[in-house]
Amino acid sequence: MIILLWVVLTPLALGLLAIGLRLLNAVVRGYIEGSRADPHAARAAARVAALSLLDAERQHTELAAPLPPAVAVALAAAPAGDWEPAADLLDATAAARDWERRTFLCEQLADLAADDDTWLRAWEESRPGDPGAALVRARGTVFLAWKVRGAKRAAATTEEQFEGFHRTLTRSREEHLRAVALAPVDDPSPYVGEIWTAIGLGLPHDEMRRLWREITDRAPHHYEATFSALQYWCGKWCGSAESARAFAVRAAAGAPPGSLMTAFPLIAHYEHDESDSTDVDRTPEMFAAVDAALADVAAADPGHPRLAEVRHLLAYYLYLQNRWDEALEQFRLLDGYVGAVPWRYKGDPAAEFCRMRDESARYATPGAREAS
C-alpha cells in the first residue's frame, strides 16, 4: 500500500513544483523587463504611433504604389472576361506615345494572363492582330515561365522546373517576334519582354546588345527597359558585378533629370552587395548616388509609373545612411505598399519595411517630420 501512495503522490508533488517554478520565472522576468523600460523608447514609440503608419499586415506586397483608378478597374475587369477596358487603356498609351505607362500596364496584364488567359484568348479572337494583345501574350508567357521556374536560386530549382521554364520561354520567342511585327514602329515595349526571355535562356551578350539598340533607338531612357537590361548584366544572370555597374553608370550619366535613371547605380550596388556591414553603403560615392537619385525624384513627373519604385530604393538607402529625416519622408509617402526592390528580395518584405520605417521615425527630428 505504501508504494501505491508514493506512486500517486510523487507525480502530484512534481506537478506542483513545476507550476511553482513557472510562476517564479514569470515574476522574475516581468520585474527585469519593468526595470529595463526606457522612458526615451516609450516616447519614441508614442511618436511613431502618432504618425498613424500602417501595420505590416496592412502593407500591400504586390504593388509598389496604389494603381491609378482606371488601371485598377481594367485589371479587375479583365479576369472576369471584360478585357475591353484593358485593351482601350493599352491603345491609349500607344496613341500618347507613353511607353513607360505601356510597359507598366503590359506587366500588370501579363501577370494576370500567366494565371489564366481565357480573357486574353477572347481578346485575340475578337481583335486578330491587335498589337496590345500580342504584347500581353508574349509577356504573359514570360511570366508563366517564371511561375514554372519558381523564384528560388538555381541550386534549389528542380530539373523539372528548369525544363518547363526553358520550354515555355522558348515558346515566348516567336510571340515576341509577332508582338514586334504588330507594334507601332517607335514602340520599345515588345523588346522589354524579350530581355526577360534573353535572361532566362541565357542568350549571348550580342543578342542583348541588339535588343538594347532596338530599345534605345526608340526610347533612350525607358525605366523598365533599363531595369530589365541591368538584370541581364547582373552577376546572377548573364553578366558580372562589373558589367552591371558599368551599365548602370552609363545609363545614369547622360540622362535628363526626372528620367529616374539615377536609380540604377543603386540597384547595381544592391544586387552585388554581399557584405554584412553597412560600411559599403556609406561611402562618399554612395552618398552622392543617393543625393543624385533624390534630385532625380524631385524633378520627375509625379505621375511617372515607376516613381514609387525609386522612392522605395531611396528609403532603404537613406535609412542605411542614417539620414532619418529624409528616410522617413520617403517611408511616409510609400506606406501601405511594399512590392518593390529591395523589400521584394527579403523573406518578409512588409516586416522589413516596417522595421526600417519605424526606426527612421524613432530617430527623425520631430520638426523635420512635420515639414514633410
Next chain:
Amino acid sequence: MGATLRALRALVLIAGFHLLGLVLLCALGAVDWAAYRWAPAGWALKFYVVSFLLAVPVVRGMLLLRTPRDEEVAGIPVTDADEPRLWAAVRELAERVGTRGPDEIRLTADMNAAVTEEARLLGLIGGTRRLYLGLPLVAGLSDAQLRAVLAHELGHYGNSDTRLTGITERCRVHVARTVDRFEEKSGQTIAKERARQERKSAKRVAKGKSAREVDTTGVGFTYRAMARIYTAYGRFCMRATQSGSRRQELAADLGAARIAGRDATASALRALPVLDSAHEFYLSSYATLGVEFGMLPPRGEVFGGVRRLLDARAEELAGLWEALPDEPASPYDSHPPTAERVAVLEALTDDGRGAEEARPAFGLFTSPEAVLIDVEEATLAPEALLMRRLDWPDLVHEAMTARYVQDAEPVREALGPAAADAEPAALLRDFLDAVDAGTAWDVVGRLPRSDEAAAATGRAAREFARSSLRRELARLTTAVLAADGRARWQLSWSDPASLHLPDGYAAALPAALDAAITDRPDTEPLRKLLAG
C-alpha cells in the same frame, strides 16, 4: 605504455565487463526482492518474469569466455597446391614481418583483406590463423601494393605481445554481442507488439470501428535501456584502448613500408578508400544493373568486372587519391586518419623502390578467371546463380530496356484497365490516342507528381503537366524503340549508359515529342517515327 601494462589494462577492462554484468544482475535481484516484499502478488510475478528475461542476455554475455568464432565470411579456401605463388608470397611476407604465416587463405568477394586468429586461453596461445583476401581488392592493386596491404595485416601479429590485444578485442566483441542480443530482443518484442496491435485493430475494423494507429513506442524499452548501458561501457573500452591501437596501426604501416617499399605502401593507403567507393559504385551501377530483371554478367564477371571499370576510369580515380579523409571514420575507429598514416609514410626517406615496374596483383594467381568464378559460385545467393547470364553490352541494353518498360508502369495504370496487359508498343498507341482525344491531361493528372507540380495552379499547373506528358511519352518511345532493337543502349565503362538511336531519329524525336504536347497536339510525327 609497455606490453605488460597494456595487457593488464585489457584484463581490467574485461573484468569490468563481467563486473557490470554482476551489478546488473544484483540490481534485477533487488527489484525482485522489493516486488516480493511490497507489490501485490500479480505485479510481483510480472517483475520476476521481466527480470528473468533481462537476466538471460547478461548471463549469456558473461559465459562467453571464448572469443566467438569468426563470423563465417563467405569465401573459398585455397590450398598451397591451388595457388602456389600466392602462398609463397604470403609465407615470405610473414617471415619478413617475423610472424607465423596463416594456416588458411580464403578468397572473398569483398574490397578488403584481413588476417584473423582464433586465439585461445585469453589470447596466450595462438590458434588457427586465416587470411581473408578479397578478389576485388586484388583487382584494384598492383603486386607491390597488395604486398604492402598483406604485410600491414600480418604486422599486427608480428610481436607476440600484440596477441594480448586479443583481450581488448574480446572485450569489444563481448560488449557488441551483448548489445546486439538486447537490440534483437527489443526488435522481436516490438514486432510481437505490433502484430498484436494489428490483430486487435483488424478486429476493430471487422466490427465496423475505425482502426487505431499501431503504436509500439515504449515496448522493448527495457531491452533498449540495457543495451544502452552496455554500449556506454563499450565506448569506454574503445576510448581507453584507442591510442594504443592507433600506434599499432602506424607501426604496422612502417613495417609494411620496409617490406613492400615506401611508395607502394603509401599509394595502397591512398588507393583503398577510392577503391572502396569505386567498387560500391561498380556493384550498384554495373554488376547488379539487371538483377531486378533476373540478369547477371557472364560467369566470373560479377566481381571481376570491376577491373574494366578501374581501367576505364583510372585517371578520374587517380585524381581522387589526392583527397584523403583527414578525420577518423568514427571516434571509436581503431585506425588513425588515412591522411595521417600517409603523411607518416611519405615523410620516410625514399627507398628508391617507387621506380619498380608495377605488375597487377592478379599475377600472383595461377588462373584469376577460375578463382573469380569459384568465388562467385561460393558467395552468390542460390537464386542469383540461376539468373540469366549476358555479355556486358547485351546486359546493359536488356537491363536498361527492361527498366524503361518497368518505369512506364504508372502510365499503364493511369491509362486504365484497357491497357493492363498491353505490350509497350500497344501501350504507347493507347497513350497517343488519349493525346489525340484530349484525355491525356487526365491520364497525366493521375501520375505521381513532384511537390512543385502539385503546388502549381492555373497555367503553370498545365506546364508541369506538359513536362510530365513529354517525359512519359519520351520514356515509352525509348522503351518501344529499344525493345524492338531499333535503338540500342550502349555500355560505357567511363560514362553512364547512352542510348543510340537509328539515323535521323535523334533530330526528329524531340520535334515529334514537342508537337505531341502542345495545346493542339499533333501525334502524327511521333506515330510516323514509331512506324518507320
